[in-house]
Amino acid sequence: MVSSINSSAQALKAFGTATAVTANNVANVESEDFKSSRAVMNEGSDGGVKVSLSLNASQGPLVTKSDGTTKELSNTDLATEFTSMINFQSGYSANVKAVQAQDDMKGTLINMMA
Numbered sequence: 001m002v003s004s005i006n007s008s009a010q011a012l013k014a015f016g017t018a019t020a021v022t023a024n025n026v027a028n029v030e031s032e033d034f035k036s037s038r039a040v041m042n043e044g045s046d047g048g049v050k051v052s053l054s055l056n057a058s059q060g061p062l063v064t065k066s067d068g069t070t071k072e073l074s075n076t077d078l079a080t081e082f083t084s085m086i087n088f089q090s091g092y093s094a095n096v097k098a099v100q101a102q103d104d105m106k107g108t109l110i111n112m113m114a
Contacts, residue, residue, distance in 0.1 A: 003047075005102050008095040010048035014041050015092040017051045022085050025076045034060070034074035036081075 018039035028034040036056045044050035060075035 005099060007048050008098045008102075010044070011095045012092060012099075014039075014049040014051045015088050015095065019085065019088045019092070021053065022081050022088065026078065026081050029074050029076045029078060029081075031074050033072050034076065036074065036076040 018041065021037050021039040025036040028036075038054050038056055040052050040054065042050050042052065056075055058075050060073045062070045062072055064070050
């Protein structure tokens with residue numbers, strides 16, 4: 001039981017990190033030259049969850065200013081960010097439910113022994 005709670009706790013931390021990365025991307029959607037980041041979750045060596053961050057180096061849209069110069073806008077795609085946020089929220093909720101179920105089972109076991 002302890003390892004499943006530990007696994008869920010690692011997943012909660014990973015989903016929190018991924019949500020923070022997505023929030024940062026959305027917050028900087030109007031920033032010039034901003035490059036969005038991506039959080040990728042993988043299985044860690046201990047069976048838990050490991051998060052790795054990568055930078056999206058693709059070019060953002062170019063806009064011509066009134067003085068004739070061009071500037072690069074953020075390469076953040078809001079549709080991608082919002083769908084990622086929905087997935088992260090679902091994963092976070094599922095792991096919270098798993099921890100709650102473990103807590104309920106322990107409570108039931110203690111009540112049966114008392």
